[in-house]
Structure formats: C-alpha cells, structure tokens
C-alpha cells in the first residue's frame with residue numbers, strides 16, 4: 001500500500017509518517033519545507049530505519065501536482081499540508097486561502113481522474129466550530145463563522161470535500177477535526193518545531209523554560225472558567241498520529257465507495273492554561289517564568305471535544321496522559337538544545 005503524506009515533514013505529518021512506516025506502509029512524503037526542515041526526514045529514518053520517498057513540491061503548483069500523480073500510484077492520501085498560523089492568517093488571508101484551499105483543489109482535480117475510489121484523510125480543526133455555545137463539542141454542532149481566515153479556510157476545505165462527495169464521485173473520505181496536539185515522539189527526535197515565535201502554548205512554555213524566551217504571557221485570567229484562563233483539549237501527538245492509522249484502516253477495509261465521515265479528535269477533557277502550566281512545572285520539576293497579560297483577540301474561551309462518535313464508530317480513544325505529553329515536549333526541547 002502506497003500512501004501520499006502531504007506536509008509529511010511537519011509536526012503532525014512527521015509523527016504519522018513514523019507510524020505508517022512502522023505499520024509497513026510505503027509512503028511518499030510531499031512537503032515544500034515552508035514550515036519544516038529537511039532534517040526531519042533523517043530523523044524519521046533514525047526512528048524507523050526506513051527512508052520514505054520524498055518530493056519537494058509546492059502543492060499550489062498545479063503542474064507539479066499533476067506530475068506527482070503521474071509518477072506514483074496512491075492507495076491513500078493523508079493531506080496535512082497547510083499554513084496554520086491563526087495570527088498570520090489575519091494579516092495575510094489570501095495566503096491562507098490560496099494555499100489551504102488551493103492545494104486541496106489541485107489534489108482533488110487529480111482524484112477526479114482516478115479510476116478507483118481513493119482513501120482520503122483530511123486535517124481539519126476544531127476552529128471550524130468557533131466559540132461553541134455548549135461543551136463538549138460534538139460533530140453535529142453548527143460550523144460558525146470562523147474567528148480567523150485560517151479557520152475559514154479549513155471550513156471551505158470541508159465544503160470542497162463535501163461537494164466532491166455530493167457530486168457522486170467515488171471517493172472515501174474521513175475528515176478529522178483536531179483539537180490541540182502537544183508533545184513529541186518518545187525518542188525526542190521529532191516534535192513541534194515552530195519557525196520564529198511560537199503561537200502555540202506548549203512550544204512557548206518549553207522555550208521559556210529553556211531560556212530562549214524570557215517570560216510566558218497568559219492571555220487573560222478573567223474569563224468565565226474555573227481559574228479565569230482559557231480551556232482547551234490537549235491531545236498527545238502520538239495519539240493523534242495513531243488515529244490516522246485507525247482511519248486509514250477503516251477506509252481501506254470499507255466497501256462503501258462513498259464513505260464520508262467527520263470525527264472530532266481530542267481527549268474529551270478541558271484543561272486551562274494555568275492547569276497546563278502547573279502540570280508542566282510538576283512533571284518536569286521546573287519553575288516557569290510567566291505573567292498574566294491582557295486577553296488576546298480571537299481566542300475562544302473554552303473548547304473541548306465530545307469524543308463519543310469516534311469511540312463508538314472506530315473504537316478509538318486516546319491512551320497517553322497529559323503528563324506524558326508535557327514530559328515528552330520538554331525532552332524534545334532539551335534534545336533540540338543539547339549542543340548549545
């Protein structure tokens with residue numbers, strides 16, 4: 001089985017690539033390195049002793065995508081590649097629509113030419129729910145006007161996939177709405193590697209703990225939550241990687257040539273920013289320099305998943321603890337800085 005992994009050198013893609021190789025899949029990693037590093041390929045090799053095929057392609061380039069589909073035959077596609085910075089998307093919305101939606105459309109144009117139904121997994125995000133009225137969030141909740149062009153681009157991608165399904169084209173799709181992935185591979189050879197100032201909380205925490213950043217600012221402690229800080233559903237990256245294997249197996253084994261499913265992927269548990277900081281401090285025996293700042297524009301207050309659909313239909317749930325995730329994130333940061 002040959003699987004195309006777009007964005008396979010990025011954070012979630014690299015961890016999933018490792019599991020795919022360990023499960024015996026052949027993979028073709030496509031990445032334009034706009035938010036990743038070619039060394040990740042070597043580290044995937046160090047972990048798995050397998051070197052995946054790699055193509056440095058910008059998926060916005062329609063001709064290059066056509067050639068990719070001429071050069072290889074794929075049994076499945078896991079489409080991670082996208083820009084993901086919520087803040088950047090506010091300043092450069094067009095960059096987000098052209099890459100996130102445009103790249104998907106280029107791939108879909110090739111899918112339409114295939115004879116057999118392809119197995120397709122799409123990376124969506126809980127941002128499509130905006131600030132939901134109730135918690136936990138289940139998949140039937142309305143998709144609200146997204147808070148950012150990034151969220152809006154994910155929503156548009158979901159619509160593009162739905163249109164393909166509704167058109168009657170044979171195509172098996174699972175869309176995964178990720179909550180908040182954190183942590184790193186237990187080897188500490190791959191992990192989240194933000195270029196520039198991290199936007200996500202955990203890389204900011206680890207970079208502050210190691211001294212790269214002076215102080216972590218907690219954006220607001222006057223929200224209507226137990227301790228006043230925002231609440232998120234943090235999922236260990238190894239659990240998130242694993243769910244792609246479960247979904248791929250489901251798609252491959254299904255006889256329904258127009259299977260079309262959407263699942264939340266989270267733990268089902270909300271954790272506040274302050275709780276997360278304190279767990280990080282305790283498990284790693286570190287005192288973190290942090291301060292309380294103003295609320296940040298665009299942050300939803302609370303978001304955690306109802307995970308019953310994926311549990312019932314795919315018998316999948318998370319295995320790793322938050323403590324384990326925060327330990328692995330710290331080990332990854334230590335490993336990144338071991339020579340400095």
Ligand SMILES: NC(=O)c1ccc[n+]([C@@H]2O[C@H](COP(=O)([O-])OP(=O)(O)OC[C@H]3O[C@@H](n4cnc5c(N)ncnc54)[C@H](O)[C@@H]3O)[C@@H](O)[C@H]2O)c1
Nearest residue numbers: 007010011012031032033034035036058059081082123125
């Ligand atoms: N990390 C999160 O918190 C999170 C949460 C919800 C959803 N997602 C989604 O999951 C997916 C993967 O996220 P991630 O955290 O691994 O991001 P990432 O930035 O680490 O990985 C994305 C990879 O795609 C590549 N890429 C981007 N545009 C490309 C293009 N046009 N052609 C080829 N390669 C391209 C980048 O170089 C990068 O290696 C994204 O679609 C993202 O929107 C991420």
